[in-house]
Amino acid sequence: RVLFRSVGYEFSNNWNAYADVGITHFNASYPGATSAPLFDADQWITRGVASAAIENHYDKTDGAVSFYYNFGNHKINDGHAESAPAQTNWFRSQDALAGISAWQSFGLFKGNTTTVGLDWQSIHGKAWNQVIATGEDLAPMADKTETEFAGYVDFRQDITGWLTLDFGLRADTHSQSGLEIIPQGGLAFRLGKGELKAMVSKGFRRPSIKDMYLWRMANAELEPERVMNYELAFKAPAGENVTYGVNVFYLKGDNLIQTVMIDGGPHNVNTGAVENFGAELELRWRMSGNWNLVTNGSWLHMKNPVDATPGITAYAGVQYHKKRFAVSAGGMEVGKLYTAVGANPVTQNFFLLNLNASYQLTDWLGIWARGDNLLNQQYEINEGYPMPGINFMAGLSLTL
Secondary structure (H helix, E strand, O other): OEEEEEEEEEOOOOEEEEEEEEEEEEEEEOOEEOOEEOEOOEEEEEEEEEEEEEEEEOOOEEEEEEEEEEEEEEEEOOOEOOOOOOOOEEEEEEEEEEEEEEEEEEOOOOOEEEEEEEEEEEEEEEEEEEEOOOOOEOOOOEEEEEEEEEEEEEEEEEEEOOEEEEEEEEEEEEOOOEEEEEEEEEEEEEEOOEEEEEEEEEEEEOOOHHHHHOOOOOOOOOOOEEEEEEEEEEEEEOOOOEEEEEEEEEEEEEOOEEEEEEOOEEEEEEOOOEEEEEEEEEEEEEOOOOEEEEEEEEEEEEOOOOOOOOOEEEEEEEEEEEOOEEEEEEEEEEEEEEEEOOOOOEEEEEEEEEEEEEEEOOOOEEEEEEEEOOOOOOOEOOOOOEOOOOEEEEEEEEOO
């Protein structure tokens, strides 16, 4: 069940505000791996989000201040093996994140855009067991609150008509893990109708309260993950109706956080060092006013394989759109996808064919349908968890 509402107001030509709220509830079951099936592993999940922002827009400056809050309430039965007794407790957890973000952009000189900003957020998580028979709450397993504050500056300057410099620096401090400096930079070269971009950036993520303390896969020993990424990308038109792009990259990092299967159950772990390099290709051809052809592919070399990550992908699809009707069909080849890593890695190759169609009945009501895995491929993304065969979905889209 989903509830979403949004409202906006324009105070003047320079100032406007908006707010939105959304709540989602769903029930789900976790069957476990085929090698270790689970029974009664049921979940009742409620998630909500609310945000509000005030924006300003002027000739030489614009910016915004936004406030956001999201929360979750979870009741989970961890399930049991066929020969084991049923669980006597539900796993219960609640989490909440509140934050404020403020930024303002200025044109300090000709061809310049400089943005400064501040971010603050408070993150809270609580986990406990609840007796199924009586509803009694047991002592919390975790009840944590963390705060994070960051300041940043992004600087973009047109050096010449064909060269642009980008540079950014973010200082991020956290109540548990301290200060982290995060730089990024790049150059953009405009070559005829095409553009070549060279970029270097640091990626950084602290383990969240959920990663460390909440739900069955929690691991309080997790360490922050860091990645340095180097990228070279070129995109250009080839004629009037064709656009293509090429991207090559290299990244090196450590302590990446992943959820992997250990002893038949999911666990969050630091997977150690990662060193990848690869390439991505894309091409889009507007064959006529209503028809488009889209293709893309990627090749990835992993010195340290990552679970659920493919070495090769190749996609080709056609799209048709006329007035209120749209349909698309596409096939994707996936090669050397790691379903398990470690001492005995497992990889899979498979081909997926999917179809999507939609029709806008009115300005506010549309219908849609889709069919996935139409060739009924048998495959897994994580070992022991078969993906669905041929499956179909249909629904209504409502815009108020």
